Amino acid sequence: MPRFATAHDRLRQLPSVHDVLVRLGGAVSRFPHALVVAEIRLAIDRARSIVLSNGVEHPIEDTVTAALSSLTQHSLRRVINATGVVLHTNLGRAPLGPLTPLTGYSNLEYDLASGKRGKRDAHLSPLLERLLGRPAIAVNNGAAALYLALHELAAGHEVIVSRGELIEIGDGFRIPDIMRSSGAILVEVGTTNRTRIGDYRDAITDRTRLLLRVHPSNFHISGFTGRPYLAELATLGRERNIPVYEDLGSGCFVDLHPFGITEPLIQQSLDAGVDLVSCSGDKLLGGPQAGILAGNPELIARIRRNPMFRALRLDKLITQTLENTLRQLLLENWESIPAIRMIRMTPDEIRARAERLLTAGAELQPGESVIGGGSTPDQSIPTWLIAIAHPNVVAAEKRLRSRPVPVIARIEDDKLLLDLRTVFPEDEDELRAALSELAPTN
Numbered sequence: 001m002p003r004f005a006t007a008h009d010r011l012r013q014l015p016s017v018h019d020v021l022v023r024l025g026g027a028v029s030r031f032p033h034a035l036v037v038a039e040i041r042l043a044i045d046r047a048r049s050i051v052l053s054n055g056v057e058h059p060i061e062d063t064v065t066a067a068l069s070s071l072t073q074h075s076l077r078r079v080i081n082a083t084g085v086v087l088h089t090n091l092g093r094a095p096l097g098p099l100t101p102l103t104g105y106s107n108l109e110y111d112l113a114s115g116k117r118g119k120r121d122a123h124l125s126p127l128l129e130r131l132l133g134r135p136a137i138a139v140n141n142g143a144a145a146l147y148l149a150l151h152e153l154a155a156g157h158e159v160i161v162s163r164g165e166l167i168e169i170g171d172g173f174r175i176p177d178i179m180r181s182s183g184a185i186l187v188e189v190g191t192t193n194r195t196r197i198g199d200y201r202d203a204i205t206d207r208t209r210l211l212l213r214v215h216p217s218n219f220h221i222s223g224f225t226g227r228p229y230l231a232e233l234a235t236l237g238r239e240r241n242i243p244v245y246e247d248l249g250s251g252c253f254v255d256l257h258p259f260g261i262t263e264p265l266i267q268q269s270l271d272a273g274v275d276l277v278s279c280s281g282d283k284l285l286g287g288p289q290a291g292i293l294a295g296n297p298e299l300i301a302r303i304r305r306n307p308m309f310r311a312l313r314l315d316k317l318i319t320q321t322l323e324n325t326l327r328q329l330l331l332e333n334w335e336s337i338p339a340i341r342m343i344r345m346t347p348d349e350i351r352a353r354a355e356r357l358l359t360a361g362a363e364l365q366p367g368e369s370v371i372g373g374g375s376t377p378d379q380s381i382p383t384w385l386i387a388i389a390h391p392n393v394v395a396a397e398k399r400l401r402s403r404p405v406p407v408i409a410r411i412e413d414d415k416l417l418l419d420l421r422t423v424f425p426e427d428e429d430e431l432r433a434a435l436s437e438l439a440p441t442n
């Protein structure tokens with residue numbers, strides 16, 4: 001009973017909105033009145049639930065000023081990625097190079113030559129077609145490309161997929177779920193580890209509209225495994241007049257084999273006879289979030305006409321950014337595409353950069369950079385790491401990521417590890433400052 005009385009008293013002592021407004025006075029005068037009142041209400045509500053759960057409430061004025069101040073800060077911020085994961089899913093996948101976003105008006109859907117209405121595809125299609133040798137379109141992301149292709153080509157009909165390829169992309173998104181929402185009916189064949197060409201052949205009915213192949217991008221099965229060659233699948237599709245579609249996920253535009261990456265090239269899939277491929281724009285392509293669909297002209301034209309294309313189309317800022325990335329790819333300006341530049345960087349170059357950043361208590365050690373981003377599972381490339389032994393390595397890691405320009409590092413074997421492969425050279429001074437503040441003498 002006394003406890004209830006106490007909570008009751010504390011609830012009665014909570015200030016009114018007016019009380020808080022008076023106490024805050026001029027401190028919040030630069031904010032819109034309605035916003036201040038809304039934040040005060042939220043803070044009072046929060047204080048009420050803290051009281052009811054017997055917690056310790058903060059002064060309401062402090063909560064309100066902190067909330068208002070955080071609303072003036074950018075939430076999406078630049079960070080320094082020292083993890084060595086090139087396509088870090090949590091850090092925005094492929095990093096973008098310097099950009100000057102188009103402000104004002106643009107010729108987004110205007111043909112400057114004729115003075116008539118144009119299509120926004122016109123900015124990307126010529127580049128994609130030269131890169132891939134096939135007609136291609138771009139949509140909002142890889143999942144949208146998959147959805148759109150399934151929806152246009154197979155809604156209400158059957159799509160045959162190997163059980164070994166029914167993957168979860170990440171964040172709970174699964175191929176069977178995307179397929180269901182597209183209206184296509186999933187027909188699973190084979191087993192988790194082995195699927196034969198005969199399994200596909202036996203599953204074909206007059207309701208089959210697609211043979212789907214999904215590149216198992218983020219995991220790897222080893223041992224007693226097997227699936228048909230792409231060319232076998234393509235031959236079966238041609239014999240039965242059913243298109244073969246490959247969701248490549250990462251979709252490499254550039255041969256990165258010389259740099260230790262064995263990810264299939266889009267051109268290779270198309271050359272193997274696949275009718276349609278899709279991939280993401282912000283994985284190994286190295287551009288902004290987007291989904292690319294390329295292949296048979298009639299299939300691409302059908303997908304382009306689907307009403308959902310309009311719902312999934314690219315915005316002008318992404319169109320500008322993707323156009324830029326595709327042009328750099330076509331002109332082989334690898335240095336202008338940060339993800340590709342990072343992958344091509346040799347361990348010696350990274351070592352030389354790391355040596356210049358060594359502080360007291362830090363040393364160099366060989367290690368591995370990871371491609372990440374749902375591509376090239378278990379694929380890594382050699383690098384040199386800055387390893388920092390610190391009395392409180394967890395606190396040090398937290399301190400790095402609490403900086404105005406947060407530095408994201410990893411902890412392994414009680415050491416803080418930093419990989420310069422993923423650090424932009426222009427961020428090295430900032431990183432040096434961050435590391436010097438960590439020195440144990442501080």
Ligand SMILES: *Cc1c(COP(=O)(O)O)cnc(C)c1O
Binds near residue numbers: 141247280373
């Ligand atoms: C990443 C991926 C997708 C989804 O692409 P987003 O661009 O993330 O939407 C689809 N399929 C595969 C095989 C992938 O690896």
